[in-house]
Amino acid sequence: MKYFYSAKTNGAYIDALNTVMPDDAVEISKKTYVNLFTVPINGTVGPGKDGLPIVIAASGPTDDEIFAREREWRDRELLRSDGVVARHRDQVEVGEATTLTGVQYKSLQSYRSQLRNWPEQKEFPILSSRPIAPDWLAAQIE
Incomplete structure (x- = not known):
């Protein structure tokens, strides 16, 4: 053979x-x-x-692919929290009781600020350096 x-x-x-x-x-x-x-x-x-x-x-993803993947993750996180921010602002505007406390709202805005700034950080795009969402956020989105 x-x-x-x-x-x-x-x-x-x-x-x-x-x-x-x-x-x-x-x-x-x-x-x-x-x-x-x-x-x-x-x-x-x-x-x-x-x-x-x-x-x-075997080769892993290129640096450009990793940067793009992490930017996409960041963008999804910002979009995911947009509704929570909008709901809170609407509730404040019409004088309703808010779903979030003032502390929660500030921590959410801090998280969103960290997300926006993350690509400029020296640790970007290391997964372990991703900004961490407030632990209560997932319950607010679902």
Whole structure:
């Protein structure tokens, strides 16, 4: 039995199983076939410069993707709390009893200020440095 790899399809082939193979298929060892195509690897398989398969190391998101993801999170948090702020302001304006205490409202506005300023902080976009919402906020939103 012989084993082959095609850079065009990035696929492995066995002559006993595959009657048709891509025209660029090159023979590879059984060991290479087993190590790259039958067991989990840390990365992906792709063609090397010589057309033979190699492991391409797994890469995480780019810095730009991480920054964008964290800005999107920040924007969602601001939007999520917009309704709580609007409700409180409306209640104050019409003289109704407010859902939030004065202390809660100030802590909410402080949180929102931290969210707006977070992308300019040196810790941005480290997850552990995200501003922390007041623990009561989730109950107000649901």
